[in-house]
Amino acid sequence: MNTKQLASHIISLLLQHTIAVTWKDGTSGRAWVKTRRVRLRPVRTQKTYAVALHEIGHIVGDQPKARLAREAAAWEWAMRNALKWTRITHATMQRCLQSYMDAAQRKRYKPSPRASRLLVSKFGQEDT
Numbered sequence: 001m002n003t004k005q006l007a008s009h010i011i012s013l014l015l016q017h018t019i020a021v022t023w024k025d026g027t028s029g030r031a032w033v034k035t036r037r038v039r040l041r042p043v044r045t046q047k048t049y050a051v052a053l054h055e056i057g058h059i060v061g062d063q064p065k066a067r068l069a070r071e072a073a074a075w076e077w078a079m080r081n082a083l084k085w086t087r088i089t090h091a092t093m094q095r096c097l098q099s100y101m102d103a104a105q106r107k108r109y110k111p112s113p114r115a116s117r118l119l120v121s122k123f124g125q126e127d128t
Helices: 003-016 046-060 067-081 087-107 113-120
Strands: 020-023 030-032 037-040
Touching: 003 046, 030 046, 037 046, 046 067, 046 087, 067 087, 067 113, 087 113
Parallel strands: 020 037
Antiparallel strands: 030 037
């Protein structure tokens, strides 16, 4: 799967789900659920593809109340809707989840079994 195909897939999902996008290099992804907007890096790698899917997942996927559960739900949506879930996209998900878990621990948020399960998952266990 080449990056042109991955970028086209993200654009088609944005159009399909009527999500406004701001493309910005050098920034992290962000989703605004109520206004159906995302800020994304241009899709040039499997990592930026994974993050773009995740941000779209915040808008069109499951929306649990707890912060960590919302992050996990967006990653689950990303896995289910990826053209292909690879070792690189899986590792990207796990790095992001680890950063959320670390921040949650510092802020004393409630732990999320859903996020913990994804964090320790092996590539292929969650493959859809």
